[in-house]
Amino acid sequence: MRIDSEAKRLVESILIQKPGWEQIINEYNRTKSFGDETRRKMVNILAADMSEKNGSSPPRQVKEKYARGIVALFPYLSDPFSKNGYEHYYDVESGTGYLAWRIKTIQRGLAKERRTSFEGPSAEGMSGGPTIRREPQFAPEAVLSEDECKEAIAFMKHSADDDSVKMKMKLTFDYRRGMVLDPVQSNNILTVFPRFKDIKGLRHILGN
Incomplete structure (x- = not known):
């Protein structure tokens, strides 16, 4: 696969500025892959940067460029069985992949914030007390969103x-x-x- 130098520089410039970069690169150098936690951290950083620079609905070509940059910077993450090697991070044809799903999560969070701001605090939210129904702060490890x-x-x-x-x-x-x-x-x-x-x-x- 042709190395995309521009996309590679973009992804690297974003990651090296963030806390945890050394952990990401060290894990890759050691294992030639990423565990779930490290992959999610990298995707979250890149998706946040993408949204900050391009709005909550980045164009397809932008998401594709970030995906290309990931496998250019970390070539062992390329999928040899896919057409371009980066479709698991973003697939233009289906609009799926780790980056796309994270962007959708960001969009849902922003939409929820807008609704809350528009509607104002609910009566339940203002009541307080030990009997108030609260959303759980964490989910069991075996239950996936x-x-x-x-x-x-x-x-x-x-x-x-x-x-x-x-x-x-x-x-x-x-x-x-x-x-x-x-x-x-x-x-x-x-x-x-x-x-x-x-x-x-x-x-x-x-x-x-």
Whole structure:
């Protein structure tokens, strides 16, 4: 794959200014890959920068440039089985990938802030007291949000680590179970989760 020097410089210039850059580069140099936490940290930094410079709905070509820059800076992250190698970070044709999902999360957060600002604090929010219903501040590790499920699905499609894939399969059980129970989506299980076909021992967590 041709190295995109401009995109590479862009991504590097963003990351080196942020706390945690040394951790990111050290992990890559040591393992030639990223764990979930490090990948999410990098994606969050780049998506935040993209939104700051281009608004909450960055153009497709901007998201694609950042994705190109990631695999140019970290070539071992390139997916040899995809057309360009960076589609797991942003796929122009489908509008999916780690960067796209993070941008959508940012957009939802901004929309929620605007609604709260427009509507003002609710009566419940002003009441306080030990009996008030509050949103949980954290979720159990085994319960994934929609964005985390999408990240896990993308990871499985591009990972050669069978043990990691099996772990992600277990964590996405509820998501997959919902597909199984949906007559429209049930036939797409092996399309969304293709690793069932090439990794032994996964049938017992298919969810059907």
